Amino acid sequence: MTLPPKEIIRALKTLLGDAGSLISDPAEMASYLAEPRKRFHTPAVAVVLPGSIATLQALCRWANQHRIPLVPQSGNTGLVGGQVPLRGDEVVVNLSRINRVREVDATAGHMTVETGVILEEAHKAAEAGGAMFPLWIASQGSARIGGVLSTNAGGVQVLAFGNARELTLGVEAVLADGRLYRGLNALKKDNTGYDLKDLLVGAEGTLGFITAATLKLFPIPEAYETAFINVAGPEAALELFYLLRERTGMRLTAFELMPRFGIDLQLKHGMLLRDPAASLSPWYVLAEVNRMKGGVPGALQSALEEALGGGLVTDAVVAESESDRTLMWAAREQMSDVQSREGASIKHDVSVPIAAVPRLIAEGAAAAERIVPGIRACPFGHMGDGNIHFNFSQPAGADGKAFMAGAEPLHAAIYRIVGKLGGSVSAEHGIGQLKTDLLKQVKDPVALEMMQAIKAALDPNGILNPGKVLG
Numbered sequence: 001m002t003l004p005p006k007e008i009i010r011a012l013k014t015l016l017g018d019a020g021s022l023i024s025d026p027a028e029m030a031s032y033l034a035e036p037r038k039r040f041h042t043p044a045v046a047v048v049l050p051g052s053i054a055t056l057q058a059l060c061r062w063a064n065q066h067r068i069p070l071v072p073q074s075g076n077t078g079l080v081g082g083q084v085p086l087r088g089d090e091v092v093v094n095l096s097r098i099n100r101v102r103e104v105d106a107t108a109g110h111m112t113v114e115t116g117v118i119l120e121e122a123h124k125a126a127e128a129g130g131a132m133f134p135l136w137i138a139s140q141g142s143a144r145i146g147g148v149l150s151t152n153a154g155g156v157q158v159l160a161f162g163n164a165r166e167l168t169l170g171v172e173a174v175l176a177d178g179r180l181y182r183g184l185n186a187l188k189k190d191n192t193g194y195d196l197k198d199l200l201v202g203a204e205g206t207l208g209f210i211t212a213a214t215l216k217l218f219p220i221p222e223a224y225e226t227a228f229i230n231v232a233g234p235e236a237a238l239e240l241f242y243l244l245r246e247r248t249g250m251r252l253t254a255f256e257l258m259p260r261f262g263i264d265l266q267l268k269h270g271m272l273l274r275d276p277a278a279s280l281s282p283w284y285v286l287a288e289v290n291r292m293k294g295g296v297p298g299a300l301q302s303a304l305e306e307a308l309g310g311g312l313v314t315d316a317v318v319a320e321s322e323s324d325r326t327l328m329w330a331a332r333e334q335m336s337d338v339q340s341r342e343g344a345s346i347k348h349d350v351s352v353p354i355a356a357v358p359r360l361i362a363e364g365a366a367a368a369e370r371i372v373p374g375i376r377a378c379p380f381g382h383m384g385d386g387n388i389h390f391n392f393s394q395p396a397g398a399d400g401k402a403f404m405a406g407a408e409p410l411h412a413a414i415y416r417i418v419g420k421l422g423g424s425v426s427a428e429h430g431i432g433q434l435k436t437d438l439l440k441q442v443k444d445p446v447a448l449e450m451m452q453a454i455k456a457a458l459d460p461n462g463i464l465n466p467g468k469v470l471g
């Protein structure tokens with residue numbers, strides 16, 4: 001039995017004392033409850049900001065005893081509503097005050113940072129030590145390590161370095177009953193039973209509070225070779241990917257696909273001051289290759305010359321300055337935002353085996369056109385990872401609200417194609433509260449039972465992010 005809100009607030013005041021901040025005024029709570037997509041608007045009983053791990057442990061012990069639901073929150077940039085309340089009786093636990101960089105060992109290739117460290121600050125800490133932490137996402141100025149790990153975030157260099165899970169060596173976490181799991185280590189090899197780190201990373205706050213992590217670091221490249229490449233379509237892009245991977249191997253760090261439609265929108269809405277492309281083409285690829293100290297320059301250029309000679313690529317521009325490179329990346333990173341300037345849009349964050357990406361795009365665009373004639377497909381993203389953000393803009397001049405009201409058949413069609421191609425309905429952003437029903441429909445029933453058993457073992461009273469992921 002949970003307590004009435006007034007008693008919860010009174011108890012939290014006593015519990016936190018000077019060791020944490022408590023916010024219970026609705027106006028002051030607003031910024032913690034508003035998430036980026038503005039889809040979820042449930043109130044909370046309170047927002048708390050523990051100032052130490054010991055305080056967080058005491059909070060969990062008390063919440064577990066009284067069955068008070070807790071919602072872990074870090075940077076509040078999540079796109080599936082995992083970090084905001086679902087029922088209205090929750091206490092949001094914002095972890096931004098637990099934010100020390102504990103250790104950076106650039107030479108050995110790891111650092112240990114606490115949950116509240118902003119991703120960009122983690123990059124800077126690694127760089128100050130002479131190394132690179134290669135997890136870049138557009139929200140890195142606000143997203144924090146705890147949230148980045150809990151969503152197993154990806155980004156633009158997964159191709160070479162993997163997502164958050166692959167970049168994590170060890171984690172420390174507070175469990176639902178307040179116990180501290182001390183799993184920080186810098187071991188590449190550790191075969192001592194179940195991989196608890198991999199369980200906590202990507203759990204979206206349903207299994208424990210990640211309080212710190214030991215992360216992998218890499219040498220800083222001496223230079224980047226970046227190109228904006230014209231291709232006839234996703235089939236040609238796939239062939240180009242195979243060729244570049246063969247010629248540049250692990251140095252190929254990004255391979256991003258974009259339709260001309262998205263570039264035109266950015267030029268129309270003043271988000272790009274000039275066109276990053278060499279010439280008009282229905283599709284483009286942004287490819288990037290890292291060059292390490294002592295490496296031979298021109299690997300990307302010579303692979304592109306070969307592709308041009310073979311007709312795989314129709315034109316290309318290689319960045320000659322940092323501002324060229326910035327322009328190319330801006331064109332890629334603004335692809336999603338620009339759609340909101342063009343009216344309503346319906347989005348899907350999906351992945352398929354890389355060889356199936358052209359079929360996904362062709363079949364998805366055709367199905368969408370049958371459902372909403374005139375719909376404008378804008379599929380783009382991390383093609384090298386098989387991860388496409390399959391977005392659609394409303395038909396020009398259509399009513400945005402009516403377009404959004406008809407989203408369900410479109411979702412069903414895209415997810416059906418994804419399933420048929422052996423893909424995933426959430427490549428990067430997770431399940432949160434947005435996709436719980438969908439997960440039940442598409443996930444293997446035995447996998448769901450295993451997930452429920454793990455949840456019941458680690459959080460028997462169901463106080464951690466109730467209703468998220470498993471519904």
Ligand SMILES: Cc1cc2nc3c(=O)[nH]c(=O)nc-3n(C[C@H](O)[C@H](O)[C@H](O)COP(=O)(O)OP(=O)(O)OC[C@H]3O[C@@H](n4cnc5c(N)ncnc54)[C@H](O)[C@@H]3O)c2cc1C
Pocket residue numbers: 036071072073074075076077078079081082083084095115136137138139142143144145146147148149150151152153154155156204205206208209210211428429432465468
């Ligand atoms: C503009 C923009 C661009 C983005 N680009 C990408 C991208 O390229 N790739 C990508 O993968 N994502 C992307 N995202 C999504 C989002 O930024 C990531 O999911 C990010 O990793 C979330 O970090 P956060 O600190 O904001 O977490 P939050 O939003 O606060 O939380 C996210 C989830 O993690 C849980 N959680 C938070 N902290 C903890 C903790 N310490 N312990 C346990 N659970 C916790 C929450 O309960 C919630 O379920 C983008 C978002 C925006 C707004």
